[in-house]
């Protein structure tokens with residue numbers, strides 16, 4: 001189902017580690033409901049979700065992926081397992097928050113990492129984004145120093161980029177659209193042992 005202006009989209013975050021929790025806090029801050037899922041039984045992280053806020057709903061992976069918009073907050077290597085959760089991702093928007101740092105480019109067929117992820121989520125619309133900030137920074141209220149913290153977005157689907165841009169604003173961020181995944185989007189994708197130029201690796205070391 002595509003998300004029209006009149007329909008309220010549903011959201012899920014897959015992965016509830018450092019980045020998944022930082023994203024969940026942004027949802028909680030704005031009172032927006034979001035499902036969260038890992039490989040584990042939702043009961044096992046229910047108290048952690050409740051501590052973030054009442055709009056953070058732990059679910060099984062198979063249930064969480066029913067959402068319209070899926071934030072992919074797992075280690076890069078795990079995206080292939082998540083992609084197996086549905087036979088097709090048609091009608092869904094995948095926000096790829098992974099960083100493929102250290103993954104040899106030849107393992108990706110030389111492609112930008114986000115295009116590799118996009119192929120795994122066949123039929124879905126992929127937006128690369130929210131990945132340039134260390135979790136400890138993404139975790140914070142984006143209203144800082146009288147402005148809004150920036151998130152960079154890139155996609156080969158202009159409509160999906162606009163949809164996630166509008167949602168990023170709703171979460172309090174200031175989105176900057178870099179264009180296609182193989183164009184401006186390369187600035188926020190790690191390649192081999194190099195970080196994209198817009199990934200602030202000097203702020204806090206990623207792990």
Ligand SMILES: NC(=O)c1ccc[n+]([C@@H]2O[C@H](COP(=O)([O-])OP(=O)(O)OC[C@H]3O[C@@H](n4cnc5c(N)ncnc54)[C@H](OP(=O)(O)O)[C@@H]3O)[C@@H](O)[C@H]2O)c1
Nearest residue numbers: 015016017018019038039074075076078081098099134135
């Ligand atoms: N940490 C940072 O500062 C930072 C910054 C920007 C981007 N990133 C990127 O964000 C992604 C997540 O990083 P992180 O630091 O949050 O990692 P993390 O703390 O290790 O969390 C990964 C999460 O993914 C879950 N998971 C693993 N395999 C899964 C699967 N097949 N299906 C569903 N859930 C699965 C894990 O839960 P279980 O293993 O219990 O299932 C865990 O909750 C990575 O790609 C990383 O490169 C990280």
